[in-house]
Each structure stands twice: as structure tokens, then as C-alpha cells.
Amino acid sequence: MPNGMFINVIIQDKIKKNKELAKKIIEVCPVDIFELKDNELNTKEEFLDECTLCDLCINIVKDDSIIIKKLY
Amino acid sequence: MSILIDEGSKFIIQGITGREAVTMAKELIDYGSKLVGGVTPGKKGREVHGVPVEDTVKAFTDNQKIDGSIIVVPPAFTTDAVMEALDAGIKLIVVVTERIPRKQVAQFVEFAQQQNARIIGPNCLGIISPGKSKMGGIGGSAEATKRAFVPGNIGIMSRSGGMTVEIANSLSSSGLGVSTAISIGGDVIIGSSYAELMPLFDQDNDTKGIAIYSEPGGRAEILLAEYVKKSNRKLPIVAFMAGKFMDAMPGMRFGHAGTIVEGKADTTEEKIIRMQEAGITVVERIEEIPMKLKELIS
Amino acid sequence: MRFYEYESKQVLKKFNITIPSGGIATNPDDAMKIHKELNCEVVIKSQVLSGGRMKAGGVKFSANYETTKKYTEEILALTINNLKPVCVIVEPKSGISQEYYAAITWDGVEKKPVLIFSDMGGIDIEEVAEKYPSHVSRTHLSNLKPIYDYSAKIAVSNVGITGKDLNSLSRMLKGLIDIFNKYDLTLAEINPIAKLNDGSFIALDGHMDMEAEARNYHQDLLTELNINKEDTRQSRPPTQFEIDGAAVDAQDTRGVAGNVTEFSGNLGLIIGAGGGSLTLFDAVTNAGGKPANYCEIGGNPSVKKTAELTKLIVSKPGVEKIAVMMNVVSNTRVDIVARGVIKGVIEAGFKPKDKITIFRIPGSWEEEGFKILNKYEVEYVDRTVSMYEAANISVKKMQEEQ
Ligand code: SF4
Numbered sequence: 001m002p003n004g005m006f007i008n009v010i011i012q013d014k015i016k017k018n019k020e021l022a023k024k025i026i027e028v029c030p031v032d033i034f035e036l037k038d039n040e041l042n043t044k045e046e047f048l049d050e051c052t053l054c055d056l057c058i059n060i061v062k063d064d065s066i067i068i069k070k071l072y
Numbered sequence: 073m074s075i076l077i078d079e080g081s082k083f084i085i086q087g088i089t090g091r092e093a094v095t096m097a098k099e100l101i102d103y104g105s106k107l108v109g110g111v112t113p114g115k116k117g118r119e120v121h122g123v124p125v126e127d128t129v130k131a132f133t134d135n136q137k138i139d140g141s142i143i144v145v146p147p148a149f150t151t152d153a154v155m156e157a158l159d160a161g162i163k164l165i166v167v168v169t170e171r172i173p174r175k176q177v178a179q180f181v182e183f184a185q186q187q188n189a190r191i192i193g194p195n196c197l198g199i200i201s202p203g204k205s206k207m208g209g210i211g212g213s214a215e216a217t218k219r220a221f222v223p224g225n226i227g228i229m230s231r232s233g234g235m236t237v238e239i240a241n242s243l244s245s246s247g248l249g250v251s252t253a254i255s256i257g258g259d260v261i262i263g264s265s266y267a268e269l270m271p272l273f274d275q276d277n278d279t280k281g282i283a284i285y286s287e288p289g290g291r292a293e294i295l296l297a298e299y300v301k302k303s304n305r306k307l308p309i310v311a312f313m314a315g316k317f318m319d320a321m322p323g324m325r326f327g328h329a330g331t332i333v334e335g336k337a338d339t340t341e342e343k344i345i346r347m348q349e350a351g352i353t354v355v356e357r358i359e360e361i362p363m364k365l366k367e368l369i370s
Numbered sequence: 371m372r373f374y375e376y377e378s379k380q381v382l383k384k385f386n387i388t389i390p391s392g393g394i395a396t397n398p399d400d401a402m403k404i405h406k407e408l409n410c411e412v413v414i415k416s417q418v419l420s421g422g423r424m425k426a427g428g429v430k431f432s433a434n435y436e437t438t439k440k441y442t443e444e445i446l447a448l449t450i451n452n453l454k455p456v457c458v459i460v461e462p463k464s465g466i467s468q469e470y471y472a473a474i475t476w477d478g479v480e481k482k483p484v485l486i487f488s489d490m491g492g493i494d495i496e497e498v499a500e501k502y503p504s505h506v507s508r509t510h511l512s513n514l515k516p517i518y519d520y521s522a523k524i525a526v527s528n529v530g531i532t533g534k535d536l537n538s539l540s541r542m543l544k545g546l547i548d549i550f551n552k553y554d555l556t557l558a559e560i561n562p563i564a565k566l567n568d569g570s571f572i573a574l575d576g577h578m579d580m581e582a583e584a585r586n587y588h589q590d591l592l593t594e595l596n597i598n599k600e601d602t603r604q605s606r607p608p609t610q611f612e613i614d615g616a617a618v619d620a621q622d623t624r625g626v627a628g629n630v631t632e633f634s635g636n637l638g639l640i641i642g643a644g645g646g647s648l649t650l651f652d653a654v655t656n657a658g659g660k661p662a663n664y665c666e667i668g669g670n671p672s673v674k675k676t677a678e679l680t681k682l683i684v685s686k687p688g689v690e691k692i693a694v695m696m697n698v699v700s701n702t703r704v705d706i707v708a709r710g711v712i713k714g715v716i717e718a719g720f721k722p723k724d725k726i727t728i729f730r731i732p733g734s735w736e737e738e739g740f741k742i743l744n745k746y747e748v749e750y751v752d753r754t755v756s757m758y759e760a761a762n763i764s765v766k767k768m769q770e771e772q
Contacts, residue, residue, distance in 0.1 A: 003716065004713045174554075174556070178513040210700070212733070235645035237700055238697035238698050317652055356656075359756045359758065359759075
């Protein structure tokens with residue numbers, strides 16, 4: 001039986017330290033999934049399932065540096 | 073034909089830069105509504121999905137005729153927004169905002185009467201004339217709206233926005249369609265109740281029947297019954313009454329702000345009797361609405 | 371939101387409407403103390419949010435201290451229409467020469483406040499209106515123009531009162547109008563207004579109702595009256611389950627997952643939105659089901675909020691299964707609700723497919739939602755199955771279990 005988690009947001013290492021980009025990504029997400037932690041772009045685990053699949057974060061990086069993975 | 077709005081109706085959104093309003097603007101444009109712009113004080117010069125934002129309503133009405141305005145501002149700013157639209161000469165106003173104290177609602181409704189303008193709502197999803205235009209969030213995305221609302225000859229009036237869509241859906245799955253559907257709002261004081269909108273449907277030759285969703289509380293259904301008794305065009309009306317369980321629980325609040333049972337006259341039992349006396353068919357389930365309407369129209 | 375008589379009277383007093391002296395007591399000794407201070411025959415009145423106090427024995431007259439103590443004890447223990455009093459009022463018994471009725475309420479048809487006045491107060495006003503229509507006046511008040519004294523004078527004059535009484539009564543009525551307007555009331559009533567033997571007028575009983583939507587605008591008054599946020603003043607006090615439900619809804623401002631009302635059945639309901647909830651509750655009851663609760667979900671609430679509400683309902687003692695049903699949704703997203711409900715069931719320690727009898731929420735993002743439900747093997751139906759049929763399926767499943 002799956003465990004009641006629905007979304008994972010994966011950030012590739014190559015963009016984690018790009019502060020400019022991080023700022024934009026944090027701003028754009030309507031459900032506050034991203035944060036800056038120890039100077040690195042990170043996701044807040046307790047918010048992952050709130051992801052609306054709006055792709056706004058992906059539109060900013062324009063490639064696969066952010067992957068929204070559905071767990072269903 | 074249709075009532076209130078059609079493919080030519082031009083309107084604006086007041087509060088267009090808010091989260092919900094931005095989505096609504098996109099849905100309206102995708103559906104084909106003539107949304108010419110929006111107002112958010114202090115945000116003049118911006119664009120939302122390609123339409124301009126102005127600081128005032130007058131900035132639009134000075135240059136062109138605006139038929140309607142959709143109000144999507146927080147409760148504390150609603151009265152101001154409606155008054156501004158009325159003062160600018162706009163004659164049709166859909167108030168989406170909920171939780172506005174009824175004194176304020178009564179204020180802008182009275183001012184609208186003086187200006188010969190019409191208010192729909194508050195606390196509603198708006199109006200749709202399927203295939204032509206929609207004004208408000210009714211139906212959601214353009215695609216979902218097309219799926220639920222098929223053009224046709226049934227008028228819908230509903231105190232619940234969600235149930236407007238549910239009824240449209242049941243009509244379309246039985247091969248019927250909608251001329252105009254109006255989510256009239258669930259509050260105690262609303263701009264236009266069933267009896268105030270019925271004359272418009274009565275004058276619309278393309279509307280052949282009416283579907284109504286009603287609830288406990290208030291006198292809207294009683295007034296409709298009184299209107300129907302007097303009206304010359306006997307359009308077939310089929311009504312569904314929700315919240316029968318509330319009759320046994322006087323004083324409890326359920327559903328909309330208007331859904332509070334206080335006296336005998338606003339129980340579902342009494343309303344059903346009064347509507348039936350006036351010749352309105354009252355059904356037990358939503359899916360009986362299309363069946364009954366087909367019977368009555370043929 | 372209803373006010374108790376003693377609260378209503380405090381508001382009247384703020385607006386210079388004369389009320390009886392005296393005070394409130396929560397025990398026989400305090401009642402006796404007030405009686406001693408008043409030093410005259412008193413009336414003891416139950417403070418309960420129910421009509422028919424007199425008939426039920428919630429109002430008693432007392433000439434001596436011992437009966438005051440005895441009556442206070444009796445009245446405090448007396449439930450009226452299942453409601454317990456919070457205290458009693460102890461007031462002097464007044465020498466009355468005539469009683470009047472005054473109230474302002476909303477006329478939903480005219481969409482204006484209406485001032486109702488009668489010179490036959492103290493009894494059932496509906497009966498008076500029916501039998502003696504000329505003794506009841508109805509005066510509509512403008513929402514736009516400021517209200518001047520003349521509106522009140524018209525109301526009083528229309529039942530045939532003139533002279534000094536006209537002026538005193540209309541002053542009182544104007545005060546009542548001001549209260550009604552200032553505090554977003556849905557009812558402001560004085561019944562009766564009494565003309566005392568000395569010719570003066572006094573408000574013997576008051577009843578006020580504030581619009582729930584307007585509570586936030588009048589925090590000052592509510593604080594002054596010591597009314598806190600949890601005090602919903604429904605016709606029965608909220609249960610712990612309902613208080614917990616309200617706390618879930620208050621977690622964040624995204625959408626609504628609230629208006630939880632407790633019932634005693636075994637089928638938990640995750641239903642929405644306003645109209646859909648009313649329809650579905652009826653449908654479940656009609657099909658022979660026994661709802662454990664009423665609730666309203668709408669406006670696309672967060673996954674967390676839906677999950678917490680689900681947890682609360684599925685964990686409620688006596689709940690065997692839950693049904694998740696709504697009308698066709700346009701704003702609320704099917705996949706978001708599906709995530710929330712499944713998360714809630716799992717976090718409560720159950721398997722979604724065991725606990726959810728049926729999931730019937732068609733509408734926006736349903737393809738995505740149905741994928742989630744497939745994965746967790748939850749039975750769902752789309753818009754081709756009506757709300758009524760979905761309720762039937764759910765109730766049947768409950769009955770098969772037994
Ligand atoms: S898809 Fe949208 S909601 Fe999801 S993480 Fe990206 S920005 Fe946030």
C-alpha cells in the first residue's frame with residue numbers, strides 16, 4: 001500500500017546554489033514549497049503535497065533542473 | 073436568445089489582480105467573453121492576460137460603453153467597488169464576494185434600484201449564456217464550462233453556485249441545454265431573487281422551461297410562487313429543494329448565510345406546498361429535473 | 371448571534387434607553403444581595419437563549435429574600451428547550467400602566483430594515499398583527515439616507531398615539547434604530563416597553579441578534595459584553611467535535627473545510643460545498659443512512675486542511691466508514707481533495723479502500739484525481755452517477771457490512 005505521499009519535487013544540484021534563480025523560484029510557487037536553507041535552494045517537505053502542478057517553477061528553469069514527480 | 077448577457081456584452085473585473093480574479097480573467101477570455109479590462113486601485117498600467125488594468129472604473133466608462141462589472145474584491149472593499157461601478161453608469165453588476173454584512177448589501181442594492189441597475193449576488197458564481205458569454209467563475213475553466221453547459225432552452229436560477237453547475241450537467245446529459253443560468257447567491261438579501269428574474273425569462277422566447285435550486289430560509293420561493301400565479305406566460309418550472317433535514321433543527325445554521333430556519337414560512341415543507349400550489353413542479357432529486365422538464369415542455 | 375437579555379439591556383443603556391435597575395446573579399446568595407439593595411418586590415428572570423421563559427417557569431416574582439433564594443436556585447437548574455440558563459436577572463417589579471412592542475428587523479422582500487411598533491406589547495406580536503392590524507405599524511427605513519427622528523414618529527403616530535407619549539416613545543425607538551444600524555443587527559426588539567405609573571417609559575425586556583458575518587466588525591462591543599470567539603450562540607452549544615472542526619478550518623485561509631456539525635450516526639461525511647452539502651445530507655438520510663456529521667468543503671482548501679478534517683471525522687467514535695461526495699466542482703480541485711482525504715485516512719491509521727465507501731467528486735482536474743483513487747483502490751464514480759445514486763451506493767455498502 002502506498003503511503004499517502006503524492007508529490008515529490010526534485011531540485012538538481014547544478015541550480016541549488018544559484019541565488020538569483022532561487023529567489024525567483026521561491027517567489028513564483030503559489031504554495032511556498034521552496035526555501036533557502038544553508039544558502040541552498042531546498043523544498044519544505046511538509047508542503048510538497050500542496051503542489052498544484054502549475055509548472056511555474058519549471059517555466060523559470062526551462063529545463064529538467066526541477067522535476068515534479070507524481071507518486072501516483 | 074438569452075437573458076442579461078450575450079456575445080456582445082462588454083465587461084470589466086473589479087479587483088482583477090487578486091489570485092482568484094487572475095484565474096477568472098483567463099477562464100472568461102478563453103470562453104469568449106468580452107472582458108475589456110479590470111480595476112485595481114494603484115495598479116494602473118499593468119496587464120492581466122492581455123487586458124489592461126486601471127485605477128478607476130471611470131477610466132473605462134469615459135471612453136466606451138461597459139455593460140457589466142464583476143466584483144471580486146475582499147468584503148471590506150465591496151461596497152465601495154459596487155458604488156463606484158453604479159456611479160460610473162454600469163447597469164449589471166455581479167458580486168462574487170461572500171461574507172458581506174447585509175446592511176452593506178442592502179445599501180448597494182437600494183442604490184442600484186435608484187440607478188435602474190441590476191445586481192446579481194453577492195456570494196454567487198455569476199451568469200452564463202452558454203456558447204455566448206459568461207460573467208463570473210461559473211463553470212470554471214473554459215473547457216469544463218463547455219462540458220457542463222450546453223446551449224439550449226432551459227433557464228436556471230440557483231441559490232447555490234455549485235448546484236447551478238450540477239443541474240446544468242444533469243440537463244446536458246439528458247440532451248437538454250441552457251439559455252441562461254444564474255447563480256443568484258445564497259445570502260438573505262440578494263440583488264435579484266427568482267421572482268425578480270422571472271420576467272426576463274418570460275420575455276425570452278427561446279427559454280422554454282426553468283430549473284430552480286432552492287434552500288430553507290428566506291421568502292424567495294414564496295415570492296416566486298406569488299409571481300407565477302399572476303404571470304401570463306406559464307413557463308414550466310421544475311424546482312429542487314435541498315436541506316429538508318433542517319426542518320427538524322430550528323435555529324441551527326447550515327449552508328449559506330441565508331440558510332437559517334426561524335419560522336414556519338421558511339421551512340422546506342412550507343415552501344414546497346406554496347410552490348406546488350402555484351403550479352411549480354417540485355422534484356425529489358436533481359436527475360428528475362430534466363425528465364420533468366421534457367414532459368412539461370412537449 | 372443572539373444576545374442574552376442582560377446583554378441586550380446593556381446595549382440599550384449605552385444608547386440612553388431606560389432599563390430597570392438591578393443586576394445579574396449566578397447563585398442564590400448574589401440574587402438575595404441584589405434584592406436587598408433594591409429593597410422592593412423583585413422579578414427573577416432566567417437568562418437563556420430561548421423563548422417561552424414565562425410558560426416554562428423561568429420568570430418568577432418574589433417579595434421576600436427567602437423566596438428569592440429559592441426561586442433563583444430553581445430557575446438556574448431549569449433547562450428550557452434543552453438550553454441551560456447562564457444566570458438570572460434580578461430587577462424591581464414595576465408598576466405598569468401600559469405595554470408597547472418595538473422591533474427592527476430585515477425585510478428580505480423590500481431589502482430594507484422595517485420598524486414594527488404596537489401599543490399592544492407583552493403578548494405574541496404575530497397574534498396582535500393578525501387580530502388587531504390597526505394596532506401594529508410597519509415603517510421601512512432607507513439604507514441610504516441618514517435616519518432622522520421622524521421615521522420613529524411616523525411609526526408611533528400610525529398606531530394612533532400623540533401628545534407627550536409620542537415624543538418619549540419615538541425617542542426610544544430612534545435609539546433602537548441607531549443600535550440596529552450601528553451593530554449590524556438582524557433583530558433589535560424591546561418587548562415590552564412599559565409605561566410606568568409615573569408616566570415614564572422603560573425597556574422591560576430586550577432581544578438582539580447580530581449577523582454572524584459582522585462579528586469581526588464589532589469586536590469592541592463583544593469584548594465589552596465579555597463574549598468570546600468560541601461562543602457561537604447556535605441553538606445548542608458546540609460539541610468538542612465541532613470545536614475541533616472549526617480549529618481545522620482556521621488552520622489556513624485557503625478554502626473552506628468547516629461548518630462541521632455533529633450527528634450521532636456511523637457514516638462520516640466529507641461533503642461540499644454549501645448547496646451540495648445540503649443536497650447530499652438529505653440524499654444520505656433518504657437512502658436510510660445515518661450521518662455522523664454535516665460539513666462543507668469548498669473554495670479549494672489545502673491538502674492539509676482536508677486531511678485534518680478527514681482525520682477528525684474518520685476517527686470520531688462510532689464512525690465506521692466515510693463517504694466523499696460533492697456536486698460537479700469548478701473551483702475546488704478533485705485531485706487536491708483526493709490527496710487530502712487519502713492522506714487523512716492513512717494518517718488516522720486506516721486503509722483508504724476500507725474506509726471510503728464512495729468518492730463522487732466530478733469536475734476540475736478529475737482525471738488527475740481518479741489516477742490517485744485508482745492507485746489507492748478507492749471506489750469512485752464520475753458525473754454520470756448522480757449525487758443521489760452515489761449516496762445510495764454508500765449507504766448500501768454500510769448495510770452490507772452489518
Ligand atoms: S509546480 Fe507550481 S506548485 Fe508545484 S512546486 Fe512548482 S511552482 Fe510550486
